[in-house]
Amino acid sequence: MSWTCPICERELLKVNQIHYCIKVGLDTLFAGRSPELILVFDKILAEVAGWDDVLISTSKNCIVFVHKQTFFVIRPMQKQLDLKFYSKTRLEGPMIFKSAQNARRFENNVRISALTELNMQLFGLIRDSYILL
Numbered sequence: 024m025s026w027t028c029p030i031c032e033r034e035l036l037k038v039n040q041i042h043y044c045i046k047v048g049l050d051t052l053f054a055g056r057s058p059e060l061i062l063v064f065d066k067i068l069a070e071v072a073g074w075d076d077v078l079i080s081t082s083k084n085c086i087v088f089v090h091k092q093t094f095f096v097i098r099p100m101q102k103q104l105d106l107k108f109y110s111k112t113r114l115e116g117p118m119i120f121k122s123a124q125n126a127r128r129f130e131n132n133v134r135i136s137a138l139t140e141l142n143m144q145l146f147g148l149i150r151d152s153y154i155l156l
Contacts, residue, residue: 034079053099059138060099060102084099086098106132109125110128110131111155
C-alpha cells in the first residue's frame with residue numbers, strides 16, 4: 024500500500040517517507056527536449072508501468088520507478104536520457120556508460136537518444152533491477 028504526499032503529490036511506499044518534496048511535472052522535465060527523446064521515454068514508460076506494483080513519480084530532475092525500493096531512474100538530459108538501474112554484478116558492454124559499486128550492488132547507467140537504441144537486452148536489464156529490488 025502506498026502513501027501520497029499531500030504537498031508534492033508524490034506517491035511513496037511509506038507514510039511520511041523522507042523524500043525530495045517538490046512538485047514537478049513531466050512537461051517541466053521534458054521542456055526543450057526533442058520529440059524523439061520524448062518518444063523514447065514514452066516507450067520505456069509504457070513497458071515498465073505495466074509491471075506489478077510499480078510506483079512512478081517525478082523528482083527535481085528525474086522520473087523515479089519504485090517496486091520495493093527504487094529500481095530505475097530516468098534523468099532527461101539535453102540530448103539523451105540517462106537510465107540508472109541496479110544489478111548484482113558489474114555490467115560491461117558497449118551500451119553501459121558507467122557501472123559502479125554501491126553497497127552490495129552495482130549502479131549502472133545507460134545513455135540513449137533514439138528509439139533504435141531500445142532493445143530487449145536493455146529492458147531485460149531494467150527488469151532484472153526490478154526483481155533485485
